[in-house]
Amino acid sequence: MPGKTKHLDIINDNFEALCHLSSPDPSDHTNWSTTIIFYMALHYIHAYLSKKNEHPTSHKVLEKIKFYPKLKPLYQKYRHLKDDSEDARYRGKKLSVYDMRRGVLKWFSDIQDEICSILNIPQGNKCNIYDYFT
Amino acid sequence: MGLVAIDTSSGFFGDIDPTDSAETYQPKWSPKIPQEGFQMLSSNTGVVQRAVLISNVWRYCQIDPKECDVWANVILKDTYETVYLTENESDIITSGNVVVLEGEGHLVVSPENTYLNAIYHLPNVKAVVLESTYDVKCFITILDKRNLETREKIYDVEMRMFDQYPDEQFDFSIYCIDKKKEIDLVLKNKEILYYKD
Numbered sequence: 208m209p210g211k212t213k214h215l216d217i218i219n220d221n222f223e224a225l226c227h228l229s230s231p232d233p234s235d236h237t238n239w240s241t242t243i244i245f246y247m248a249l250h251y252i253h254a255y256l257s258k259k260n261e262h263p264t265s266h267k268v269l270e271k272i273k274f275y276p277k278l279k280p281l282y283q284k285y286r287h288l289k290d291d292s293e294d295a296r297y298r299g300k301k302l303s304v305y306d307m308r309r310g311v312l313k314w315f316s317d318i319q320d321e322i323c324s325i326l327n328i329p330q331g332n333k334c335n336i337y338d339y340f341t
Numbered sequence: 342m343g344l345v346a347i348d349t350s351s352g353f354f355g356d357i358d359p360t361d362s363a364e365t366y367q368p369k370w371s372p373k374i375p376q377e378g379f380q381m382l383s384s385n386t387g388v389v390q391r392a393v394l395i396s397n398v399w400r401y402c403q404i405d406p407k408e409c410d411v412w413a414n415v416i417l418k419d420t421y422e423t424v425y426l427t428e429n430e431s432d433i434i435t436s437g438n439v440v441v442l443e444g445e446g447h448l449v450v451s452p453e454n455t456y457l458n459a460i461y462h463l464p465n466v467k468a469v470v471l472e473s474t475y476d477v478k479c480f481i482t483i484l485d486k487r488n489l490e491t492r493e494k495i496y497d498v499e500m501r502m503f504d505q506y507p508d509e510q511f512d513f514s515i516y517c518i519d520k521k522k523e524i525d526l527v528l529k530n531k532e533i534l535y536y537k538d
Contacts, residue, residue, distance in 0.1 A: 266477050266479070266510070266511075266512040267510075269499070269503075269511070269512065269513065270503055270510070270511070273500055273503045274503075279500075282496060282499075282500055283493055283496045283497075286492070286496045286499070286513070286515075287489070287492065287493075287496075289514070290492065290514065290515045290516075290517075293514060293516070294487075294516065294517050297516075298516065298517070298518060298523070300487075300517065310489065
């Protein structure tokens with residue numbers, strides 16, 4: 208099972224892909240951007256859980272977020288990302304850049320900030336996704 | 342532990358007063374969880390009489406009167422919420438889903454009904470379906486518009502479900518679909534708990 212470092216590596220890989228996908232026009236592929244951002248958030252959750260020696264399967268993740276008091280405030284943000292990414296993947300929904308900034312980017316950033324704070328991840332290691340959706 | 346459904350076939354919803362029951366309910370979808378006591382209201386319904394409810398609860402729970410009375414109120418509230426509050430929308434689908442835990446005598450409301458009752462009336466909720474595997478109940482709610490406020494209210498309900506049913510495993514999804522054809526595809530071969538035409 209991957210540990211914290213591996214999950215953070217995967218987040219960085221995903222972020223690189225997101226940067227490519229969002230340049231030059233971020234509105235071209237917001238469906239895939241939403242999907243990538245959801246998986247980045249998922250890996251942040253897994254990075255936290257791996258410190259607790261928890262490696263849940265997909266449907267158990269929600270229960271774990273609800274279970275750990277430090278993750279619980281992130282439940283709604285994670286759920287929004289999950290639903291938007293499923294709408295994007297399975298039903299081809301494309302959000303506008305405005306909706307991305309108002310929702311998806313904000314929910315992800317909140318999750319990222321919280322997990323980085325808990326896991327003492329330096330500010331410089333965070334992914335600034337807002338730069339790619341202007 | 343086995344679950345025994347309360348027999349709602351006679352009088353559970355109270356005697357029907359013909360003068361009070363002008364509306365006829367013609368639900369469009371049949372919930373497919375009869376083994377847990379869901380029951381369609383396909384005929385005229387009148388005022389639910391609390392006394393009849395209590396006597397029915399008494400018959401099955403076999404516990405002290407005070408507790409029966411408490412549960413009768415829960416059932417009454419549940420029934421009113423599902424039946425009467427939606428009367429104007431004529432989208433009635435279920436009655437109270439109450440089961441008795443065998444041997445313990447406690448009445449509990451099934452996860453399906455708890456979830457459904459809490460969300461079906463929210464704006465843009467078009468359908469609720471259940472897709473279960475052997476160990477996980479997957480609730481899928483379909484909205485006809487990406488309504489973030491409704492989604493957040495549903496997320497609150499989800500969190501409560503984890504607390505209320507610690508022995509169950511749940512997964513939740515909310516789909517945004519505005520085309521009837523696409524909704525029909527999602528509903529196909531799934532257990533439909535609610536559908537609003």
